[in-house]
Structures are given as C-alpha cells and as structure tokens.
Amino acid sequence: MTTVILFVLGAIVGSFLNVVGLRWDLPRRGGVLSNLGGRSACPSCGKVLRWQELVPIVSFFLLRARCRGCQAKISWQYPLIELWTGLLFATVPYIFIPVFCIYVVITIYDFRHKIIPDTLVYTSILLALVLKLFSGGSLLDWLAGPVLFIFFGLIWLVSRGRAMGFGDAKLGLSVGLLLGAPLGFSAIVLAFWIGSFGSLTYLFLNKSGFLKDAKKLTMKSEVPFAPAIILGAWMSLVFHLDILHVALF
Ligand SMILES: [Zn+2]
Structure with missing residues (x-):
C-alpha cells in the first residue's frame, strides 16, 4: 500500500518536475520562472488545462497524446517523466x-x-x-x-x-x-x-x-x-x- 501511495505521489511530483525542467532557463533567456505558479496551459494554443487533463500519466493516454484545443501533439516526455518519478519514489530510500x-x-x-x-x-x-x-x-x-x-x-x-x-x-x-x-x-x-x-x-x-x-x-x-x-x-x-x-x- 505504501508503495502505491509513494508511486502516485511521485507521479504528481514528476508532472511538476516536467515543468521545472522545461522552464529552468527562462529567466536567463528573458522569460519569467514565476510562470511556474500559473495555471498549466497548452504550449501551442494557450488553452488552460482542466484538472481531467492534468492527471499524471493517465491524461496523456486519455487525450491520445493530443491537445483538446488545437490537436497539437503532446510530448512523450510528460508521461515518461511522471512514470519514472513515480517509480523513483517507490524504490529509492526516502532520504x-x-x-x-x-x-x-x-x-x-x-x-x-x-x-x-x-x-x-x-x-x-x-x-x-x-x-x-x-x-x-x-x-x-x-x-x-x-x-x-x-x-x-x-x-x-x-x-x-x-x-x-x-x-x-x-x-x-x-x-x-x-x-x-x-x-x-x-x-x-x-x-x-x-x-x-x-x-x-x-x-x-x-x-x-x-x-x-x-x-x-x-x-x-x-x-x-x-x-x-x-x-x-x-x-x-x-x-x-x-x-x-x-x-x-
Ligand atoms: Zn493546444
């Protein structure tokens, strides 16, 4: 049971790490890292995502890897990182x-x-x-x-x-x-x-x-x-x- 909870927690953290990894260097390039606090949106059309579209791993497959607004392809990076972080949380010592x-x-x-x-x-x-x-x-x-x-x-x-x-x-x-x-x-x-x-x-x-x-x-x-x-x-x-x-x- 603990393993399952850790996996789910890890997958949620993973979806956050995805965003951090993509936006890490924005301040240096003239962007703003404070974007992190904003609502998640499709990078192609800017459509704000609903909670059903933000469930780690699951949403990617339910949406068939495409944005509902503009049909832009969603990168495999998202579910892979979420899955990996989930596995990391479930297998690595807490500290x-x-x-x-x-x-x-x-x-x-x-x-x-x-x-x-x-x-x-x-x-x-x-x-x-x-x-x-x-x-x-x-x-x-x-x-x-x-x-x-x-x-x-x-x-x-x-x-x-x-x-x-x-x-x-x-x-x-x-x-x-x-x-x-x-x-x-x-x-x-x-x-x-x-x-x-x-x-x-x-x-x-x-x-x-x-x-x-x-x-x-x-x-x-x-x-x-x-x-x-x-x-x-x-x-x-x-x-x-x-x-x-x-x-x-
Ligand atoms: Zn879109």
Whole structure:
C-alpha cells in the first residue's frame, strides 16, 4: 500500500518536475520562472488545462497524446517523466528522494540542451555531502565521489570536452558521494552500457526512418550522458549492484 501511495505521489511530483525542467532557463533567456505558479496551459494554443487533463500519466493516454484545443501533439516526455518519478519514489530510500528529484530535472535539461545547469548539480552535491556526513561510510565510500570526478575530468581534459562535458564530472562527484564505493562505481559502468545502447538504438531508429522529426545524427553528434549516469545510479541503488566487485577489497 505504501508503495502505491509513494508511486502516485511521485507521479504528481514528476508532472511538476516536467515543468521545472522545461522552464529552468527562462529567466536567463528573458522569460519569467514565476510562470511556474500559473495555471498549466497548452504550449501551442494557450488553452488552460482542466484538472481531467492534468492527471499524471493517465491524461496523456486519455487525450491520445493530443491537445483538446488545437490537436497539437503532446510530448512523450510528460508521461515518461511522471512514470519514472513515480517509480523513483517507490524504490529509492526516502532520504535520497530530494537528490533524485534534482536528477530528474537534470535529465530533462540535458536531453534538451546538452548541458547540466550548475545550480542543480551543485545543490545535488551539497545534499549528497550532508547525507554522507550523517550516514558515515568507509574511506572507500568517501573516495568514490572524488575518484569519479577525476575519472570524468580526465576524459573531459584528454578529449578536450568532446567525449564528455565537465558537467558530467560534477555529476560523477554527486553520484559518488551519494552512493559510496560499490554502488557509485557500478552506476558509472552501467552508465556507459546504457549510453552505448541508447546511442546505437537512436542511430538505428534514425537510419531506418522511425524518427520522422529527428535531426541528422552521426556517431560524432553530442549525446547527453547525464541521463545515462542518473539511470545507472538508480539501477545500481535499487539492485545493490557491485559490478566491479569493489566489496572484495
Ligand atoms: Zn493546444
């Protein structure tokens, strides 16, 4: 029962995170983030949405992914993020939920802009640090964050920012601090698997014409890596992974 309540709560929070992720950089671009307080409306026609159209996950399918006012397509991002946040709430330890909410916003943002906002990643590092101070952990646990930071930092340095952004190094620090040694390292191994699998799937779908509105994409295209790191962190945490057998040391 608790799991169901947590899932529903998470899905509701997820629909809010969707909006935060989409509007995060509006102040910098001359918009207003205070839009967040306003009623939800269709981005195409401005029609204010009724409560029946705002039920997380469900509304998307009832509306058949189209706005009732103007028939504009509604992005799959909405139900996917709501579903994912619901699952996060139901599976992640309570004290980790705030950090994962930030991770969800980072995921949305990185997908859209290929950049991890500093404010978000620094806040997640600070929260992870506070949690670590309270929970303690071994020396290896404490080293996981800095090790991952240096690892991604070196890739960033050697590839001159082409293979990996510096934001990924900061996110590595965050995940390492949050999860400690076996889980944190497993998260990054998983991230590379997820990243490769995701890129190949996308390339394949793109080549075979499944994605109509996709941009021309090649192996060299910039691929957002933060979503892979975050998915890896979640799976590693939920399944208690120790891919590198760190626990043996
Ligand atoms: Zn509309």
